[in-house]
Structures are given as structure tokens and as C-alpha cells.
Amino acid sequence: MPQAVWNGEVIAQSDDTVVVEGNHYFPADSIRREFFSDSATTSVCGWKGTARYYSVTVNGQTNPDCAWSYPDPKPAASQIKGRIAFWKGVKVS
Template sequence: MKAVIDGNVIAEAPKEDLIKIEGNWYFPPASVKSEFLVESKTPYTCPWKGACQYFSVKNGDAVLQDRAWSYPHPYETAFARTDGKDFSNYVAFWKEVQITE
């Protein structure tokens, strides 16, 4: 599967390596091209996943605010909702970033 913005592949991994949570595909950290991401200071804590790290996505000269996110240290109890899969530092994308198979 791929995360793509304007023809640029910013993450790519086999589908079996991704984790789907609440309708969003989370890519393994090693599959994400970090040069497309900029850490955001937007705060958010999910009641069941824990503290979130947002990222803005670089798209040419544009920087799209908070279009990706990750959970660096999810709550231990969150893994029960993902069939025991550890999604620490996995990255999900939103809006302009298209997820394709």
C-alpha cells in the first residue's frame, strides 16, 4: 500500500504490515519517508490511544498542517483494540494524502 500526495509516494509497505485503526491505515515507521514530514506542535490526546504526535506534510513548497499523526507511546490497553498489535510510531495520513493499494 502507498500514501501518495501529488504523485509523490511518502510511505509504502505491504498491506499485511499496516494496521487499520478506526478506518485509517497506519504505516510502519520504517516505511515512511521522513523528509516529507515536519513535527507539529498541535496537542492531542486520544482517550484510548494516548498522546498523539501530529506532523505537517511537505508538498513541494506547501506545508499541509497536521495531515499525518502517530502515537509514539500508546497506552498499553490500546493494543487490545488492535488484536494485540503494537502501533507505536506507526503513521496515519489524512485529507490530501491518498492511500492506495
């Protein structure tokens, strides 16, 4: 089952991920919300839409903007609506 791990803690786990461009998108209900906080950061992808970011804090250390989602993706990326992906040192295996 795919897991997202950062700073020694499993922050998301699900056997229902969607892989897009090499990134596992986890269902929003599979993340451990106590580690996540909203970020003001956004970015725009031409075919997916506008991404919003989250920071993760585990054991007193924060990894800013290491998770993202597309709350209202464009039609071509509809399969990732309600899902969260990771980067910046978060290990997905």
C-alpha cells in the same frame, strides 16, 4: 502494497500496515522522512492516548498536521506504537 500519496508523491509505502478505526498505520521506517516535519499539535484519544502530528511538504506545498502517531499509546492501542497514519487529503490506497 498500501501507499500514502500527497501532492503526487508517495510519502509512505508498506505491506505491513495496521488498520485501526479505518486508518492505515504505516511503520515509521516506511515513510519518506525528507517530506515530514514535526508539528507542535497534539490531541488526546480516550483509548489510544496522546497523538503527535507531522506536517508534510511536497513540491513546495505544505499539508499541516496531516500525519499523526502515538509515541506512547495506551495498552489497548499498543499495536500502533511506532506507526504513522494520515488524513487531510493524503490518499491511502
